[in-house]
Amino acid sequence: MAHTAGRTTPRGQGRLAAVAALGTRPGGRRHPLVAAAIVLPAALLLGLVSGWVQVVMTQASSVAGMLGS
Template identity: 50%
Template sequence: MADTVARTVRGARGREGADTFGGQRPGTRHPLVAVAMAMPVAALLAVAFGGWEAVVIQASSVAEVLGR
């Protein structure tokens, strides 16, 4: 039990230190990095499974709504 408490305290101090100095917490990434990682895979899946036309139709629909 003492070992669990020591790990909890160390973990809490580590998070405080990252927040104090403006760093990100371990295990998080910037949303733009996540998008940059996901878009190539999404494009590949859309092409591989024939969903590219649906993506184009959705994008044009969104563009029309935003253009009004």
């Protein structure tokens, strides 16, 4: 499927556009590590707010206890 919508270039749009373009490749795609660095803090914050981090930590300690650590 071909892209028909054009992308705007960050030139002439100021610092915010330059920061948003950080880590992008010439084709307009972001490097996977840059994308992970953007998403992981937001996912961790969401996990802390919703409480699933405590569930994961409980499961991890149970597995560590079964392994004898």
